[in-house]
Every structure is written in structure tokens, then in C-alpha cells.
Amino acid sequence: MNARDRLFIAVIVLGVLMTGPFVITALLVWASAQAAEQALLVQLIMPHLSLGAMMTLFGFAVGLLVIRYLFRQYVQGLLRMAESLRLMLSANRNFRVDPEGPPEVQLLALAANALAEQRDGLMDDVDAQITTAKASVEEEKNRLAALMSELAQAVVVCNVDGVILLYNSRARLQFRALAQGSTAVAGGALIGLGRSIFSILERNQIDHALEVVRQRLGKGAAAAIANFITTARGGQLLRVQLVPVLATTDDSLQREMTGYVLTVENITRSIEQESRRDQVLQSLTDGSRGSLANIRVAVGNLMDYPDMGLEIRERFVGIISDEVVRMSQRLDQTMTEFADSLKTRWPLEDVLGIDIIAAAQRRIEQQLGLPTKTEEIQEALWLRAESFSLVFSICFLASRLIDHYQIKELRFRLLPFGKLAYLDLIWAGHAMSSETSYTWETEAMQVGKEASPLSLRDVIDRHGGEIWYEREKAAHRAFFRFVLPVASPDSRVPGEVIDESGVRPEYYDFDLFHFQDQSIDLDRSLSDLTYTVFDTETTGLEPAAGDEIIQIGAVRIVNGRLLRHENFDQLVDPERFLRPEGIRIHGITDDMVRGQPNIEAVLPAFHDFCCDTVLVAHNAAFDMRFLQLKEEHTAVVFSQPVLDTLLLSAVLHPNQESHQLDSIAERLGIGIEGRHNALADACATGEVFLKMLPLLARMGIVTLRQALEASEKTYFARVKY
Template structure:
């Protein structure tokens, strides 16, 4: 029975107890009295009736105060304690009941805290035993997660319905680079745990590849792999390889396919390069064929007619000379274009500077018989370079020094300089002119029988570095200085994209193998749904009076896990000046929002981000009102169900004093990082919501429909914006 209803019943009973006996007694006396007795009774009571009424009302008032005190101290106090106990049991084990109220209730609170302390000790012991038992499994899982995270190839793992359950950093970066339109705003490409791969790749092609794999599995093939080429939204070509994930409890030919692994490679650039090389080779072939035909005719005439007139002979010789020049020029142009193609295809890798110097020294000593030595080498320096071309360039310069100046020894020096490294080639006595160095820098490189279509300048430019010649007059030495970018040996792709280096993004969830593609069903369990938890920062508190959104932040919850790295964080230009009082709260200034996308461009992107999920917010009516007012201008409508942690807190903790986000988070043991920042508040709301789920389950609220119905009955559901 509701506590308020019990209070009302108590008041009614008190009223009956105070007035009932007097009224019943008076009615009985009145019924037995004669007419003259009744008249005498009226004459006796009438003068004192007001006093009796006042005394009765006073007694009733005193009784109300007593009932109100007892109700507040005992009934409401015990209800509040019951809510606190649920907090300790299901949401925040570190929460303790504050002893307050009558002595009996305080003793109960103290005993409750003692039991909670004992419970925590037992839970710690059980947790330690469980951790020891599952340590090996976690080690294997973390090893697999680390391996997938560091792969240089884009990898996506899906279940049978195409829901993504794993992706690595390379896949996230690659699909973000391919994002267009609304997916290019804030959240990037629509890749995330629980999302459908068919929002990125064509479903028909994946279905066809799955059919091919099933046929090969049915035939007992040793490897069942399907490869296909598909086009991304922006027209880029992707090569996709599909490998099935099979159950382990059946015969190989009868295993059920539980999912599949996709490896994705962007081949657009390589195809363009191959097409370009084909065009260059075709142009070279066609041009050479014509020149050779002209030369063949001229040579044939000279051989067939040895006594030909000198003028005609000179004309034929001129034809031969001109065609040879044209062929040479055409060949030079082709080599130049091919060199550009080579430059675009070079992979730059992280290499230790010492290894690069040692490789160059070994080749110089073997091929040029030139002595080498190290002057000062910092072994901690790592370079981002293409090793072969850089070593070839060093050896090319060494060969030029040997050929022109017969230097007896070449020394090397490698030192860091901030984010750059200086690699010096040092020799004594012989100086060279700047004109000579410029010639060496721009000519195609040759070393013995090997040649390259590239110049030294081409190699340096491809590395994003520089090279120059210097003379040390005091020591009568000269050196070439290579200026190259440094790289850390343990740098990760994810760090380059801005991820926190100390935390590996959780891009995997193997429990999603059991997830089945379903629309948002109100009768589905809360624990089975995917959520987008969001928050907005605005210019003010009155959406209907012209206030605007200036920031939207959101995170996703999938399979009961908060995915912090799958977030949406976007500032919005409100096309108006911000209020100083608002800036003091959220810290967003006019300069920060100027030039940012406007709300009509941001809302479609946010709609794509939260597609197929339940929306969650704190005081959601406020945020949703801003979104609803932009439906006509943006053409975007949010029609999915919405859960409000404010209303849910009213359901769970009806006897608590406050339901503000800060107080709810404190009760549930959630630390808010970045308060009044849209993404920070969204993350805090998401953690609060996750800790509310077991509390709702204890109250029998386990489905989305039940949560919505309970929220509608909350007192705060009457607040309108």
C-alpha cells in the first residue's frame, strides 16, 4: 500500500476515534430521551457546544501532529532505510545508512551498517577466489583483444545477423576516413558494437559471400573464404575478405556458422596507381612503336641505297636523330611519372636509427671499400622511414664522394633534436660547392649496377624531411645532414587518432554472438536493449522562448556495457551571442561555437548515431523539447522510446530528498567528470542508469514497457517545458 494512502487512512481513523465516541453516545442518548428531555438537553448543551467543538478540534490537531511525527520518523524513515539497503545490495556497496531518527531506528541503521560491512568482507573473499579462477581466461581474452587492436589491417567481426561484436583501431580509423554527409559530423562513421555492418557495406554482397562460404563448407573444403570488391558511400573501392566463425561442437561439414570475420582493405589508391602505370606504359609503347617505325624506314633506305645523295642521306640521319631524341625524352617523362607513382606507394615504417646506420655502413664498406666509423650515435632515436630508399640515398652520396674526392673515411652521427633527428655523413678535408651538391640532389640515383628513377630530393620529400651541406671550418670537415622525423617504437595507431594511451578502447564484446536482430520491442528486457545516453548544453532554460542548443554529447550502452569510445561530441553554432551567466556554468564561449555546424546539420548526424537505440537522459523532457522544436527545420524526428533517470530515481527513491543528477550520482557511487559538459554529463548519466537497472529489477521492473509505465506515474512526469 502506498505510504501516502496509509497516512490518509491514519488521519481518517484518528478523526473517527476523536469524534466517533462522542457522536455515538449523543445519538444513543438522543434516541432514548423524551421530548421535554431533548429540549432540556439542548438548553444544557447549546451554550457549551462551541467549547466542545474547539476541544475536539484541538485534540484532533494534537493527534495529527503525533501521527505526522510517528509517520515521518518511523514509516518514512524505515522506507528511506529500505531504499538505502537496496542501494547497498544492488548498486553501491560502499553506501552506508546514516543513523538518524528515533533511537530504535538508529539502532537498526547501525546494525544494518555492521551487516553491510560483514557482507563486503565476504564479497571480497568470493571476488578474490573468482578472480583467481578466471585469471587465465581473462589473460587469453586480453591477449586476443590486444592482438586485434594492434593489427595493421582493418578487422570487423559480426554475428550471423550482421551485428558488429568486434572491431579494431584500424577499422575505426578507416571507416571514419570514409564517412560522408551526416556520418562525418562528430561521431564519424557508423561503426560500433551492436550496430549493423549493413549500414557500411552492401547487404547483398555479404549475403552472397555467406552463400559461397556455406557451399564450400557443405562440400568439406579445407578453407571456406570468400572475397569481394565493394564500393563505399564516397565511391572508394574496398576489398573485403569474409571468413566464417563456426561452432565447435559439430562435425566440420555440419558446424553452425555463428558469425563471420571481415578484413577490409581500401584499394582505391592502388587501383588508381595501377591504372596510371598502365596509361604511362601504353603511352610509352605507342610512342616508341611510331619512333621505331620511322627509324626502321630511315635505316632501311640507307642500307638499300648506299649511293644515295648526301642531302637525302642527311635527311634520313636527321630523322633517326630526331626520333632517338623523342624516344629519350618520352622515356625520361615516363620514368619521372613512374617515380611519382613509386613515391605514393612507399610505406613508412618505424626503424631504429642505429639499424639504419649499420645497414648503410655495411653496404658502403662492401661495395665502395670505404672505411666507416661512428662518431656519436643515440641508440634511443627511432625514425619513421622507408629503409631501402634511405640507405640507397646514403650510399649514393658516399659513392659520389669516393668518385670525385677519394675520401679515405666516412663517419656517421645521429642525434635527436625535438621531434626531429639529425643524421650526419662526415668526411675530412675535401669541400664541395653548393652547385655540385644541387646537381647530386636532383639527378637520378645510381650505385654500381643498380639505379633508381628517383632523385635524392624525391626521397627526402617523401620522408617529409630535409637535407643540406655544411662545412666545419674549425675542424676542416664537411658533412651532409639528413633531417628526418622521429617515431617512438611503441606508438600505436589508436594514439595517433587521439585515444588515451593508457587505456585500450573496448572495441569487442563476444557476448554479442548471442544477440539477435530485433526492433525496439517494449516488452524486451532492459538488459537486452541498446541505449544512447545523451545530454545537451543550451543558451538558456527556455526552449520555447528562443534558447538554442550549443552542444550535444552522447555515449552508447550495448549489452550492459558503457562504450565510452563510441561517443558523439559536437559543438553547435546557435547563431546568437551566449549569455554570460550561462558561460560561467558550461564554460562554452562565443569563440568556441563560431564556425561550428549549425543545429540543422548536427541533428541528422545525431539521429544516425542513436538509430535503433533507446534514448536516455536526465530530465529528458528538457532536452527532448529542444529537439522537437527543430523537427520542422531539420526534417529529423526522434521517435524511439525515451527513459529519464530523473523519473526513474523518483520511482526507485521516492523517499529521498533530492533527485538532481549530482545527488543521484553520489547515492549510487558515480563520480562525475566534466560536469556541465554535454559529453561528461552523458557519461555520468549512463553510469547512473546502469546502476539503476538492478534496482529496477528488484522492484519487478524488468522490461522497457514497465519502466516507461512506472516513469509516467512519477511525480516529476508532470513537469512540462
């Protein structure tokens, strides 16, 4: 029996107690009286019956108010206290009961808070002991996380069913660069914990590689590794190496494979370079055969017929000369193209120009004893360079300047010029001739006892740059100018995108080794499901009246963990002006959404991001209405189950006054940053949902079906948009 039923019974009892004794007494008196007495009673009572009824109703109303007051103070107050105690016991240990209501209830609240303080002290002691015991395990885990995050190769770990258990930043960036179609919007390729690797790589090739590994394991091979080359959706060539993850067993002869590690390398550019080189060499070979044949015939005729006429001899000599010229041109062209290919094979990398200058300054000051300074430095300028050879070249020039011109100081200047950068080495003193400059460029470099077989010109050519010598006559200064390429996204190999988040992402969850079924089963445990928590920002609150979505933010929950870095965050062009009152709330302006993808491009990408997962939102009816109104126009249907944290809060805490996201988060001890930003609100909703799961389990709500049925019974489930 719930509290409302008890209140209804109390009101009935009050009415019976107030009218029952009077009615029974009147009936008994009436029954025992004679007819004359009954007529007299009617004559006496009837004129005052209305006053008695009014007094009775007044007393009933006063009694009803008293009962309602007592019910709210004692019954509902104690129910709220019980909900607060459950919050302290499970979701938010820092939560405390407000000592409000009658003195007896306040004393009970104070006693409960005192018990909570004692409980927290004991839990702190236990947590300290657990932390000490887990220190070594955490250290190993952090080492693994650091190793995986910093690896230059793309690494993905999967279980035997192809479910992704771990991946590093390089893998995320590489697959994002290869994304095509709707997956290229806002989220990149669909790589993520709990997702299938077969959405990225071909299942048949991985299955074949696994079969090869199993055969080698069966034969007792020491290194059971399989390699294959596959084509990504965008036509990029990927070299994949598969290494098995073997279970540790007491029997060393039994090696069961529980998963595998994939290392992925994009070889598209290297294959193109090798193909180009092969074409150049083939062209040289085919062209040289014809020229050599002509030369051989001409020389043979000259040798066989020494007495031939002068005109014929000159003709054969001309043939030889022409063919030699053609071969020389062909060789020059081949060497030029082959040299360009060699340049691209140099290990150039993106490096800050200020770091190159700082390294050169240290070496010049330490090895040569020459003071250095900087002027006009563009600190945020990135270069595409091989840092060691470039620093060595700068030190070589400094050494030559000291030996020949006894310079006292060397200054550095770094400025951008379009897609190029000017790195200047400036000194005051004597001017040098162009012959000296050319000699320094072409001779093998040496600084002290360190020597290099490369010349300064070799280094500059292999960077695809130039070096100039110029004078500043007014300032009586001269400088060498290195013209170098600026690093840009267009110059990077696909997949080699710099991650500027500054935060090492957590992309590992080894508990998923035992996770197999990914279907959405309504009778499956809530703790075993994969969720997509999402939120939208809109132009207004009336989806049926023409308001549009302007931002979608979403984050995934896998194996009970909120994966903040596996998110979807995309602004949407509503193709209409935003309302000023809405801008004050969400902070999104017309300039921010102009040029962004429209809803027809964003919804398919969001559908790909959240497919095969349960959707979670706060006040989900509002967000889902916007999505449903776009179904006919975009042909994108979100048919998966939806859980609403607002409804779940009403299930868990029906006696609380507010079920807004901020109030729920405060009750559960969750801080919200960036309110009314779709992604930030989605993250906050995800944390709220995770806190709710153990509370639902204590109520016996453990499956998705039970959560949906309990939500449908709440008052808020009747709200429509």
C-alpha cells in the same frame, strides 16, 4: 496500500477517536433525558459549545502533528531504510544506512549496517576466489584485445546476420575516414557493436561471398575464404576478405558457420598508381611503334637505294635522328614518371624525428665509436620516412666523415620548415669539396660489413627529399642537411589516421553472436535493448524563448555494456551570443562554438547515430523539447521511445528527497567527472541507468513498456517545458 493511504486512514481514525465517544455519549444522554431536562441541557451547553469545538479542533491539530511526526519517523523512515537496504543488496554494496530518527530506528539501521559489513566480507572472499578462477580467461581475453587493437589491418567480426560483434581501432579509423554526408559530423562512419555491417558495405556482395564460402565448406575445402572488391559511399575502393567463423562441434564433418571475419583494405591509391603506370607504359608503347616504323622505312630506303642523292639521304638521316630524339625523350619522361611511381610504393610511415635521431646515435656510437650530441631538436616533429634506410644513410655519412676527415664528434639538429623538415648532421673540422659530396651521394653505401645496393641519392629521391652540403664559416663547422617531408593528415592514405587517445578501446562483445532482432519492441526485455544515452548543453533553460543547443554528447549501451568509445560529441554554433551565467556552468565560450557546425548539420548526424535505439536521458523532457522544436526546421524527427533516469529514480526510490543526477549517482556509488559536459553527463547517466536495470527487475519492471508506464505515473512526469 501505499504510505499516503495509510496516513489518510490514520487521520480519519484520529478524528473518530477524538469526537466519536463525546458524540455518542451526548446522544445517549439526550435520548434518556426528559423534555425539561433536554431544554436545560441546551441552555447549559449552547453558550460553551464554541469553546468545546475549539478545544476539540486544537486537540485534533495536536494529534495530527503527533501522527505526522510519528509517520515520518517510523513509517517513512523505515521505507527509506528499506530503499537503502535494497541499494546495498544490489546496486551499491558500499552504501550504508544513515542512523537517524528515533532510537529504535537507529538501532535497526546500525544492525543493518553490521549485517552489510559481514555480507561484504563474505562477498570479498567469493570475489577473490572468482578472480583467481577467471585469471586465465582474463589473460586470454586481454591478449585478444591487444592483438585486435594493434593489428595494422582493419578487422571486423560479424554474426551471420551482419551484426558487428568486434572491430579494432584500424577499422574504426578507416571507416571514419570514408564517412560521407551527415555521418562525417562528430562520429564518423556508423561502425559500432550491435550495428549492421550493411550500413557500410553492400549486402549483395557479402551475401555472394557467404554463398561462395558455404559452397567451399560443403565441398570440404581446407581454406574457405572469399575475396571481393567493393566501392564505399565516397567512391573509395576497398578490398575485402571474408573468413568464416565455424562453431566447434563433436562431429568434425559438420562445420556450421556462426559468423565471419572481414579484413578491409583501402586500395584506392594503389589502383590509381597502377592505372597511371599503365597509361605511361601504353603511351610509351604507342609512341614507340610510330617512331620505329618511321625509322624502319628510312633505313630501308637507305639500304635499298645506296646511290640516292645527298639531299635525299640527309633527309632520311634527319628523319632517323628526329625519331631517335623523340624516343629518347619519351623514354626519359616514362622513366621519370615510373620512378616517381616507384617512390610512392616505398613503405614510408609516420615516425617521430627524435626517434630517427636516437636510433642513428645508438648505431654510430656502438658501431663507429663516434660520440654524438643533439642541439635544437623539435621533439614533436613527425617525418614521413622509411626509418631503416634513413638511419643507414646517416651512419654511412658518419663513416665517411670518420675515414676522410677524422671528425671527433657528430651533432644532430632537427627543425621544421613549412611542410618540410631539416635534419642536419653537423661536424667541426675541414671543409669538403662539392666533387667529394657528389661522389658520396652516388656510390653504393657501406658501413663496416653492412652494404646496401642503394646510394644515398636513391634513398633521398625515394623519400621525395633533398640533401645539401653547407658550411658555417663563422663557427668553423659544416653539415649535411636532409630535407624530408613532414607527416601530415593530407599525406596519409585514407583510413590510416593515427589514434592518439592513448587508451586501448574495448570493441568486442561475443555475447552478441546470439543477438538477432534489432527492432524496438515495447514488450522486449530491458536488458536486450540497445540504448543511446545523451545529454545537451544549452544557452539557457527556456527552449521556447529562443535558447539553443550548444553541445550534444551521447554514448551507446549494447548488451548491457556502456561503450564509451562509441560516442557522439559535438559542439554546435547557436548563431547567437552565450549568456555569461551559462558560461560559468558549462564552461563553453563563444570562441569555442564559433565555426562549429550549426544545428541543421548536427541533428541529422545525431539522428543517424541513435536511430533504431531507445533514447535515455536525465530529465529527458528538457532535452527532448529542444529537439522537438527543431523538427519543422530540420525535418529530423526523433520518434523512438525515451526513458528518463529521473522518472525511473522516482519509481525506484519514491521516498528519497532528491532525484538530481548527482544525488542518484551518489546513492548508486557512481562517480561523475566533468560535470556539465554533455558527453561526461551522458556517460554518468548511462552508468546510472545500468545500475537501475536490476533494481527495476526486482520490482517486476522488466520490459520497455512496463518502464514507460511506471515512469508516466510519477509526479515528475507532469513537468512540461
